[in-house]
Amino acid sequence: MSHLTIGNLKLKGNLVLAPMSGVTNLPFRLLCKRYGVSLVISEMTSSEAVVRQNPKSIERGFTCADERPMGIQLMGSAPDNLARSAYFLQERYRPEFIDVNFGCPAQEIIKNGCGSGLLRKPELIGKIIEQLSQTLEVPLTAKMRILKDFGETLKIARIIEKSGACAITVHGRTQKQGYSGKSNLDFIKGIKKELSIPVIANGDIYDEKSARHVLEYTDCDGLMIGRAAIGHPYIFRRISHYLETGEILPEQERGERLGDFFEYVALCRNYDLLSFNDLKLTAQWFTKGMENVKKVRVEINKTQEIDSIMEIMRGMDDRAPGRLPADEIIEQLERSDLQII
Ligand SMILES: Cc1cc2nc3c(=O)[nH]c(=O)nc-3n(C[C@H](O)[C@H](O)[C@H](O)COP(=O)(O)O)c2cc1C
Numbered sequence: 001m002s003h004l005t006i007g008n009l010k011l012k013g014n015l016v017l018a019p020m021s022g023v024t025n026l027p028f029r030l031l032c033k034r035y036g037v038s039l040v041i042s043e044m045t046s047s048e049a050v051v052r053q054n055p056k057s058i059e060r061g062f063t064c065a066d067e068r069p070m071g072i073q074l075m076g077s078a079p080d081n082l083a084r085s086a087y088f089l090q091e092r093y094r095p096e097f098i099d100v101n102f103g104c105p106a107q108e109i110i111k112n113g114c115g116s117g118l119l120r121k122p123e124l125i126g127k128i129i130e131q132l133s134q135t136l137e138v139p140l141t142a143k144m145r146i147l148k149d150f151g152e153t154l155k156i157a158r159i160i161e162k163s164g165a166c167a168i169t170v171h172g173r174t175q176k177q178g179y180s181g182k183s184n185l186d187f188i189k190g191i192k193k194e195l196s197i198p199v200i201a202n203g204d205i206y207d208e209k210s211a212r213h214v215l216e217y218t219d220c221d222g223l224m225i226g227r228a229a230i231g232h233p234y235i236f237r238r239i240s241h242y243l244e245t246g247e248i249l250p251e252q253e254r255g256e257r258l259g260d261f262f263e264y265v266a267l268c269r270n271y272d273l274l275s276f277n278d279l280k281l282t283a284q285w286f287t288k289g290m291e292n293v294k295k296v297r298v299e300i301n302k303t304q305e306i307d308s309i310m311e312i313m314r315g316m317d318d319r320a321p322g323r324l325p326a327d328e329i330i331e332q333l334e335r336s337d338l339q340i341i
Contacts, residue, residue: 001244004038004222005198007139007166009069009096013038014215014243015236016169016200018226019073019099019143022278026062027267031233031260033067036240038222040070044101046114047076050085061093062271069096071141075104077113079128083135090138097166098136100128102144102156105175116145116175119156126159133164143169143202146187157191169200169224179227189218200224207235208242215243231285233260254290258317261286265310276306283309287316 004014017024017032019041024032029040042060049057061072072095076082086098102125104115111117118125125142133140142160146153160168170191172183183203192199198221201214206228215223229235234252241249264282268274283300287293299312 001240002221004167004200006039006097006141009139011038011069013240014222015039015211015240016222016224017041017229017236018202018224019044019101020226020230022281023230025268025273026064026067026271027264027273028233029067029070030064030267031264032229032236035233035235035237037233037236040067041099042070042072042095044073044075044104045085045089047074047078047082047085050074050088051081058089058092061089061095063093063095071095071097071099073099073101073143075101075109075114077118077124077128079124079131082128083131086132086140087135090136095138097139097141098132099141099143099169100132102142102160103171105145105178110175119145119147119175122156122159125156126163129160129163129165139166141165141167141169143171145171146174146184148174150187150190153187154191154194157195161195161197165197167198167200167221168195169202169222171202171224173203185214185217188214188220192218192220198222202226205239208239208248211239212243231282231288232257255317257286257290258313261313262317274306276304276309279306279309283313287313290316 002014004011013036015037016039017029017037021043024043032040045057045060063070072089072093074082074086082100089095090098101115102118106115109115109117129140129142142165144156157168157170170188172185172188173181188201200222201218201220202224205211205214205223205225211223225235234257238249241247261283265274265279280300280303284297287296296312296316300309303309
């Protein structure tokens with residue numbers, strides 16, 4: 001098994017769950033952890049909002065013992081506020097590392113000069129990384145997108161390394177590409193070749209074979225998986241098993257996948273994170289690709305409340321006798337003593 005290392009943190013394995021706003025909350029990260037992901041990162045949170053003490057933004061750093069090691073991702077452009085918010089989150093949640101976002105392509109983020117908007121300002125990137133790494137006790141990492149030109153992209157990756165980051169994730173798409181088109185593995189490979197810190201490859205990893213291809217082609221130290229994990233945390237078991245043994249595991253049984261959904265709901269209840277809109281989306285994600293799902297989707301779209309979604313999802317649960325029914329999974333989790341630290 002390969003071990004990804006971040007600062008003095010040696011991980012079991014090399015698979016990382018991508019930070020995804022609106023997806024990778026604590027309950028979802030816990031599910032991925034159960035299926036063997038090596039490392040998880042919070043949804044990005046705004047440094048400006050953390051400095052203003054916005055509770056929702058601060059709470060994005062919520063963690064618990066079962067998901068460690070974990071990192072908190074920050075987004076911002078003012079070095080002072082990034083450092084203040086990072087320090088505050090470090091003291092409050094004791095994450096194993098802090099990550100900075102230099103990749104988000106959303107208009108409302110780049111118009112404030114944050115996310116991938118920073119890729120046009122290499123000097124400011126250097127200042128941010130330097131100030132953060134001097135402020136923090138925990139390791140600092142960065143996640144970036146590529147630019148059109150390889151030389152310019154490498155220049156930024158080098159600045160990130162030189163300024164004190166312990167590892168870097170490279171998403172092989174430009175800001176303009178958003179989430180479409182191919183991830184440029186040649187750029188990722190080129191950056192890996194030139195840097196001494198660990199490089200994590202991101203983009204276009206969706207199954208066992210693509211994972212192995214990206215790992216072998218780029219020679220990177222780790223793989224970060226985003227969209228392929230949405231509604232499918234089991235992907236981490238499949239990919240890690242394949243990378244270790246070369247064997248492809250059977251698809252997850254429908255009942256087990258629904259069990260994951262019910263567990264997600266129970267965890268959300270436990271952490272007071274359950275909302276109707278989130279659940280509606282999550283129910284669709286966890287049933288994607290299942291047989292006869294169209295009818296269920298239409299029904300879910302008509303719902304107005306959480307209970308109705310749950311009823312529809314329970315109706316899909318045709319798991320074999322002997323397995324725990326949905327209600328029992330939920331009850332068991334609700335009785336368990338899950339703690340937030
Ligand atoms: C719904 C969604 C939300 C995302 N939110 C974040 C985020 O908060 N921080 C971040 O660095 N990247 C974010 N990303 C980008 C992913 O981390 C990842 O870089 C991208 O999806 C490419 O990986 P993939 O091809 O495996 O999906 C988001 C992507 C999606 C689809």
